[in-house]
Amino acid sequence: MSSDVSISSSRLHLVGASHKTLPLDLRERLSVGSEELPTVLSALQSDGSEAVVLSTCNRVEVYLFSSISECVNPGWEVLTRFEPELAALNGDRVYRAKGLPVGKHLFRVAAGLESQIVGEHQILGQVRDSYRRALEYGAVGGVLDRLFRQAIHVGKRVRNETSLSVGAAHHGSAAVELAERMFGDLSRHSVLLIGAGDTGKLLARQLVDKHVGELSIANRTPGKAEELARSLGGQTVEVSRVPDILHEMDIVISATSSPKSVIRYDQVAAAMRTRSYRPLLIIDIAVPRDFDPQIGEIEGCFLKSIEDLDSIIEANIQERISEVPAVEQIIEEEYTQLENWSVSLRSEPTIRGLRGRVDGILEEVLSRHGKKFRPEDRVQLELFGKALLSRVLHDPICRVKGSNQASPLGTARLALIRELFGLDEETGRRS
Amino acid sequence: MTALLQWLVPLVYLLGATLYFSDFWSGARRWDRVARGVFWAGLLVHAGRLTMEVFRLDALPLGGIFPFLTLLSFSVVAVMLFLEMGSSDGSTAVFLAWLAVGLEGCSAVGGPFPQHAVSTAAHPAVFGIHVGTAILGYAGAAVAAIHGVLYLLLYREIKSNRVGRIYRFLPPLDQIEKRTGSSVALSFVALTVSLVFGMRVLRVTESTYWLWDAKILTTCLVWVLFGLTLSSRRWLGWSGRRVAFFSLFGFLLALASLGFVGPFLSGFHTFSGGGQ
Structure with a gap:
């Protein structure tokens, strides 16, 4: 067996496919649901390895730390066990990595750099969930535990120290962002949804999730409006009454399939006069438009079309991209820490063995001479012995840990300790 | 001690303003709370410095542009912290903080406080309240105008x-x-209180409640304008750009009152001219 227990060895593996390498229909076939996860994890752990499966709508990845050196990663075979067609995929479609680059990849994933929309923040929660579930099933050991904890830390740092996840990247969130930029706390503001189509419903749902004050729904088919009002928790309004209640609203979402404008310029102008030109946000996502585009020129009236939302999203994504170098800097810093930790692992068996050896000597001496002392004195003697030995070992252990263990000096120090105390190179036990 | 405080206050404000700016530049809110704490500390030191001067002179330290600037910066910081209190909804302090740094820096460069209080026949406390509240009123106008500009920028x-x-x-x-x-x-x-106490000062010094003085007139104009703004906001539901424009106009009047009318046209108020 190799004496190298650091994770730069060939024992740490990654295999996976993402939105960059596989189309959605193939990714769907690979995805691991919560019901299948225990089976998949136990298959991956058959030889006592550590395993974590990260399965999201954009990626399926297996992280494995093998209990034996020079293993072949069984991850892909396990993932594709019911999909023989996919088992043969390789090259550009499936990516594989070994050793420390696995850690760097995971850091990039947790940071949101590998997401379909750069900086997408759900991925951090998904990484955390995958780690927790693997932990629950007992599939995580020292190495993957450290790796995933650090990846989650990287994700948090990126969110706290950069603007990578700032700004909306979807129509729904862009609409909510606009509303919040204008009104802040939405709980004291009212929303009117005109039309009960899917897109309008989606935008209204996002606003309802932000606890808007009051939601009114107007639709040509009253039944649909009532159904939607029940599901979103609002009230219905007749379409003919919309111009009359416009002045009471703060946010209007319009998404009808009407072939001509539903609301005229003069109707909004009158509503704005009544509300003393207090700001009104109108999001018109209908095609053709429900609101006369001239309405956007009225003081206090913010008329936004789907193209406007697109331009906000585009600007946000550009801003996120400009943050990528700062994120990569964080990843490099964390990767250096991971490398140091990996190297420090080489000394662990020796240090563990040294401590065990010294504890053994203390126990032996106490059992031989301890009978000469009273029981209460024996306790004190044991404490004294432990403290003394701990002090004696403190400096040498610090020096071993502090030196570059990959260097000739570091290797020589470890070898000397093993030789002096008769410790096994691999296990650290007395040889 | 006095010299130390003279430089310590602008340096503390500078630190706070730099922290606010760092957040504004990076887009993250890492230093927001620390910067607020720094400004609170600066305000306390500033209050201590002013209190020492009040005890020394037995009156507000006035007489000249530089003591006036430090009182103005103190008021700006006080208004800024008052507005930021309990707000987690984003900050406008970065813009106000640099105004305070500028005012306090100029004041520090200008040297120590005058050796004697401004001589007036009015009771020092009445005179102090009149001037102190006037400065608070001008600081409020400056803060309102900065918020007005920010409103217009965000609106656009x-x-x-x-x-x-x-x-x-x-x-x-x-x-x-x-x-x-x-x-x-x-x-x-603040301007209401200042005008009321100003009439009291006039009564004692000039035996009248009113003088056709340019500074009094412009201050009254600011007061009327702000009164109209508040009434329209309260009863006509005015908000947004109108309030922003009114606050800007009010500040320009206040600025005219302080920077032009006071020193050049007013025969009665010579606030920035080095004593009354």
């Missing part, structure tokens, strides 16, 4: 779908508008 960014630093960093339009209104209200109340 949202209208034109420009997603810049202003769009991301400033509090929501609604919040800025409320802060403008609060600053106008504070300024109005």
Whole structure:
């Protein structure tokens, strides 16, 4: 067996496919649901390895730390066990990595750099969930535990120290962002949804999730409006009454399939006069438009079309991209820490063995001479012995840990300790 | 000690303003709370410095542009912290903080406080309240105007779908508008008190309650304008750009009163001319 227990060895593996390498229909076939996860994890752990499966709508990845050196990663075979067609995929479609680059990849994933929309923040929660579930099933050991904890830390740092996840990247969130930029706390503001189509419903749902004050729904088919009002928790309004209640609203979402404008310029102008030109946000996502585009020129009236939302999203994504170098800097810093930790692992068996050896000597001496002392004195003697030995070992252990263990000096120090105390190179036990 | 405080206050404000700016530049809110703490500490030191001077002179340290600037910066910081209190909805402090740094820096460069109090026949406390509240009123007008400008900038960014630093960093339009209104209200109340006490000072010094003085007139104009703004906001539901423009106009009047009318046209108030 190799004496190298650091994770730069060939024992740490990654295999996976993402939105960059596989189309959605193939990714769907690979995805691991919560019901299948225990089976998949136990298959991956058959030889006592550590395993974590990260399965999201954009990626399926297996992280494995093998209990034996020079293993072949069984991850892909396990993932594709019911999909023989996919088992043969390789090259550009499936990516594989070994050793420390696995850690760097995971850091990039947790940071949101590998997401379909750069900086997408759900991925951090998904990484955390995958780690927790693997932990629950007992599939995580020292190495993957450290790796995933650090990846989650990287994700948090990126969110706290950069603007990578700032700004909306979807129509729904862009609409909510606009509303919040204008009104802040939405709980004291009212929303009117005109039309009960899917897109309008989606935008209204996002606003309802932000606890808007009051939601009114107007639709040509009253039944649909009532159904939607029940599901979103609002009230219905007749379409003919919309111009009359416009002045009471703060946010209007319009998404009808009407072939001509539903609301005229003069109707909004009158509503704005009544509300003393207090700001009104109108999001018109209908095609053709429900609101006369001239309405956007009225003081206090913010008329936004789907193209406007697109331009906000585009600007946000550009801003996120400009943050990528700062994120990569964080990843490099964390990767250096991971490398140091990996190297420090080489000394662990020796240090563990040294401590065990010294504890053994203390126990032996106490059992031989301890009978000469009273029981209460024996306790004190044991404490004294432990403290003394701990002090004696403190400096040498610090020096071993502090030196570059990959260097000739570091290797020589470890070898000397093993030789002096008769410790096994691999296990650290007395040889 | 006096010399130390003279430089310590602007340096503490500078530290706070730099922290606010760092957040504004990076787009993250890492230093927001620390910067607020630094400004609170600076305000306490500043209050200590002013209190020492009040005890020394037995009156507010006035007489000259530099003592006036330090009182103004003190008021700006006090109004800024008052507006930021309990708000987690974004900050406008980065803009106000640099105003305070500028005012306090100029004051520190100008040298120590005068050796003697401004001589007046009025009771020092009455005179102090008159001047102190006037300065608070001007500071409120400055803060309202800055919020007014920020409102107009954010309004324009949202209208034109420009997603810049202003769009991301400033509090929501609604919040800025409320802060403008609060600053106008504070300024109005302070100017009311100042005018009332000013009449009392006039009664003692000139045996009248009114003088056709340019500075009194412009201050009254600011007071009337702010009164109208508050009334329209309260009873006509005015908000947004109108309040922003009114606050800006009020500040320009206050600025004219302080920077031009006071020193050059007013025969009665010679606030920045080195004594009364």
